[in-house]
Amino acid sequence: MNAHGTVHKYGDHVDTDVIIPARYLNTQSHKELAAHCMEDIDKNFIHNVKEGDIMVAGVNFGCGSSREHAPVAIKASGISCVIAANFARIFYRNAINIGLAILECPAASAGIDNGDEVTVDFDTGVITDVTKGTTYQAEPFPPFIKDMIAKGGLMASLKDKEVTK
Amino acid sequence: MGMTMTQKILARHAGLDSVRAGQLIQARLDLVLGNDITTPVAINEFEAAGFSTVFDKSRIAMVMDHFAPNKDIKSATQCKQCRTFARRFDIDHFYDVGTMGIEHALLPEQGLVAPGEAVIGADSHTCTYGALGAFSTGVGSTDMGAAMAAGETWFKVPSAIQVNLTGKLRPYVSGKDVILTLIGMIGVDGARYQSIEFTGPGVANLTIYDRLTICNMAIEAGGKNGIFPVDDVTRVYVEGRVDRPWTAFEADPDAEYTRTIDIDLSQVDCTVAWPHLPENAHSAREGKDIAIDQIVIGSCTNGQLPDMAAAAAILKGHHLAKGVRGIIIPATQSVYRACMHEGYTDIFLDAGCIVSTPTCGPCLGGYMGILAAGERCVSTTNRNFVGRMGHVDSEVYLASPAVAAASGIAGHISHPEEVVSK
Numbered sequence: 182m183n184a185h186g187t188v189h190k191y192g193d194h195v196d197t198d199v200i201i202p203a204r205y206l207n208t209q210s211h212k213e214l215a216a217h218c219m220e221d222i223d224k225n226f227i228h229n230v231k232e233g234d235i236m237v238a239g240v241n242f243g244c245g246s247s248r249e250h251a252p253v254a255i256k257a258s259g260i261s262c263v264i265a266a267n268f269a270r271i272f273y274r275n276a277i278n279i280g281l282a283i284l285e286c287p288a289a290s291a292g293i294d295n296g297d298e299v300t301v302d303f304d305t306g307v308i309t310d311v312t313k314g315t316t317y318q319a320e321p322f323p324p325f326i327k328d329m330i331a332k333g334g335l336m337a338s339l340k341d342k343e344v345t346k
Numbered sequence: 347m348g349m350t351m352t353q354k355i356l357a358r359h360a361g362l363d364s365v366r367a368g369q370l371i372q373a374r375l376d377l378v379l380g381n382d383i384t385t386p387v388a389i390n391e392f393e394a395a396g397f398s399t400v401f402d403k404s405r406i407a408m409v410m411d412h413f414a415p416n417k418d419i420k421s422a423t424q425c426k427q428c429r430t431f432a433r434r435f436d437i438d439h440f441y442d443v444g445t446m447g448i449e450h451a452l453l454p455e456q457g458l459v460a461p462g463e464a465v466i467g468a469d470s471h472t473c474t475y476g477a478l479g480a481f482s483t484g485v486g487s488t489d490m491g492a493a494m495a496a497g498e499t500w501f502k503v504p505s506a507i508q509v510n511l512t513g514k515l516r517p518y519v520s521g522k523d524v525i526l527t528l529i530g531m532i533g534v535d536g537a538r539y540q541s542i543e544f545t546g547p548g549v550a551n552l553t554i555y556d557r558l559t560i561c562n563m564a565i566e567a568g569g570k571n572g573i574f575p576v577d578d579v580t581r582v583y584v585e586g587r588v589d590r591p592w593t594a595f596e597a598d599p600d601a602e603y604t605r606t607i608d609i610d611l612s613q614v615d616c617t618v619a620w621p622h623l624p625e626n627a628h629s630a631r632e633g634k635d636i637a638i639d640q641i642v643i644g645s646c647t648n649g650q651l652p653d654m655a656a657a658a659a660i661l662k663g664h665h666l667a668k669g670v671r672g673i674i675i676p677a678t679q680s681v682y683r684a685c686m687h688e689g690y691t692d693i694f695l696d697a698g699c700i701v702s703t704p705t706c707g708p709c710l711g712g713y714m715g716i717l718a719a720g721e722r723c724v725s726t727t728n729r730n731f732v733g734r735m736g737h738v739d740s741e742v743y744l745a746s747p748a749v750a751a752a753s754g755i756a757g758h759i760s761h762p763e764e765v766v767s768k
Binding site for chain 2: 194196198199202203204206207208209221222240241244245246247248249250252267269270271274275278279325334335336337339340
């Protein structure tokens with residue numbers, strides 16, 4: 182499991198209201214949500230993002246509302262991985278539950294710039310800034326999270342447990 | 347090593363004698379909550395996974411409060427999906443227009459949460475019920491969907507920050523000012539992943555409504571939950587609402603806290619959080635140059651009857667400043683009715699305000715008071731993020747009902763003393 186793409190960089194305390202404003206929460210369509218992803222802080226994001234790109238941000242990414250629509254919008258926009266110095270706890274949980282890869286790495290968050298080309302190896306936790314020729318070590322997913330993502334998220338893993346009971 | 351109050355509740359629900367911070371546990375849940383925005387996504391997950399039963403129809407609550415009464419066809423469709431699901435599984439606590447209130451005011455009022463219980467809700471302000479000595483925290487829709495089927499969920503046991511309260515609040519100062527002051531001290535990620543446990547002799551001087559407001563905004567400091575010890579104030583509130591047995595948990599004397607913060611309640615003043623983060627705490631006395639266009643008094647943070655009483659006490663005999671719009675939203679049907687009986691509704695209307703049926707509406711920029719570019723609102727809600735109440739170039743200032751009312755009269759951010767002494 183790997184990611185490779187161009188970086189879209191944001192600052193600290195990116196809240197779920199700017200990731201997907203509440204005025205769009207009257208839909209559950211992933212496509213519609215993605216169309217408005219990040220628009221209140223970056224109107225160009227949705228026009229610039231390409232499948233597989235990587236989002237990098239500072240501390241407390243995803244703070245605020247528990248809306249699962251936020252990680253859904255990021256994933257549906259094409260982003261393959263979010264790297265942040267750290268995440269707000271509900272967002273962290275939601276991202277794993279819906280299968281959006283996320284990594285905590287303060288050094289990568291500080292060192293990587295907007296527009297850099299970055300690769301991520303999820304098995305080892307190694308983040309490589311290809312543009313700058315630098316590497317960073319993040320904590321890879323623990324086994325139970327890897328298992329949950331491999332099975333397709335929380336619901337699928339729960340269903341799996343039900344069957345094997 | 348001793349356990350915090352939160353850790354004791356989690357241990358009991360996990361069937362363990364003890365737990366420690368960082369431990370991953372599977373815990374039984376007493377209540378699973380969702381609203382009209384998060385429940386449809388949970389239903390989709392529940393149905394896609396092929397579940398055909400809920401774990402307990404009396405332990406699921408669904409409240410149609412965010413975009414209800416429905417603001418548009420899409421919102422109506424989402425509520426209809428919840429209604430259909432609730433009927434299919436005969437959900438006991440389904441609250442629709444006519445019975446609904448803002449979820450975190452409604453559930454305590456209806457006795458759906460008791461001390462010592464464990465609650466998750468697909469809404470970040472589910473942490474409100476810590477005021478009653480319960481463990482409650484916000485989750486996403488997938489967690490809600492899974493919990494509706496399983497009746498349990500996994501948690502990482504949180505470490506805790508202790509907030510030691512002493513003294514007594516001064517006139518016009520409330521729980522809102524305490525929590526805005528605390529967030530100003532520790533920041534919007536100051537309690538990330540942690541419990542905020544309130545202790546000390548000052549606790550007894552806070553009403554249950556002050557405590558509900560304080561715990562409601564634990565999430566705005568990044569907290570997993572906020573929690574108060576159970577005392578006579580809690581017992582008086584719970585009696586007559588909760589008819590099932592409940593347990594009061596106490597932190598061990600040797601419980602471990604990562605830090606202790608002391609707050610002397612007598613030193614807390616009326617506090618306003620400037621845009622665009624709840625940590626931007628200022629004294630209400632600093633706002634003379636900040637002209638405003640709107641006040642909003644209501645929400646899960648400050649929509650209870652004492653909040654309405656505090657606003658009415660300031661607004662009585664006054665009128666909003668020219669050009670200021672006043673939107674008042676009692677949080678539940680019973681609060682709404684009490685506002686009429688107590689004469690608050692007349693005071694609000696005489697002051698030039700409107701009084702709305704319960705809804706989350708303007709707090710999250712849904713409807714019922716959206717701001718245009720350049721407009722400013724003093725609001726008793728909980729978030730002042732960019733674009734939270736409307737246009738990205740609008741501004742939300744978070745404050746108590748007394749400060750919002752005083753600001754509405756003055757036409758700029760104002761301390762209640764500046765208005766009442768006139």
